[in-house]
Amino acid sequence: MEAALSVQSTLSNSRIFCGWFVVAAAFAVTFVGFGCAYTFGAFLDSLQRDFSASRGSVSLVFSLAGFLYFGLGIISGPLADRYGSRRLALAGVAANISHHRHHDPDASGWPEPDPPLWLLSPTIATELTIH
Numbered sequence: 001m002e003a004a005l006s007v008q009s010t011l012s013n014s015r016i017f018c019g020w021f022v023v024a025a026a027f028a029v030t031f032v033g034f035g036c037a038y039t040f041g042a043f044l045d046s047l048q049r050d051f052s053a054s055r056g057s058v059s060l061v062f063s064l065a066g067f068l069y070f071g072l073g074i075i076s077g078p079l080a081d082r083y084g085s086r087r088l089a090l091a092g093v094a095a096n097i098s099h100h101r102h103h104d105p106d107a108s109g110w111p112e113p114d115p116p117l118w119l120l121s122p123t124i125a126t127e128l129t130i131h
Contacts, residue, residue: 037066037069040062044058044059076088
């Protein structure tokens with residue numbers, strides 16, 4: 001009887017706790033998010049060239065996007081507490097899909113939007129999705 005208990009306890013201890021998958025996913029999302037935010041300088045020249053914009057205007061847009069990204073936590077945090085993170089994530093995904101559907105020149109025939117609209121709308125939707 002004692003041998004059966006020790007084998008069973010050994011088998012149950014060898015499984016990975018499911019919470020570690022959540023930790024790994026959170027790490028991956030944070031790694032990619034902050035990696036994109038903090039590599040801005042590497043892409044500054046190509047963004048200037050692609051948007052025919054000055055260094056100051058591209059930097060201003062990214063500064064506003066960063067402010068919104070971190071500042072909207074004041075709003076999205078309580079919303080996640082009140083309505084649940086799943087509903088808020090679905091609202092963020094819907095906002096992202098809507099943005100990309102309406103701002104894709106091939107899909108809608110609209111011209112390419114200005115850089116501030118192009119950058120800030122996904123930032124707000126992503127902030128909703130993260131919380």
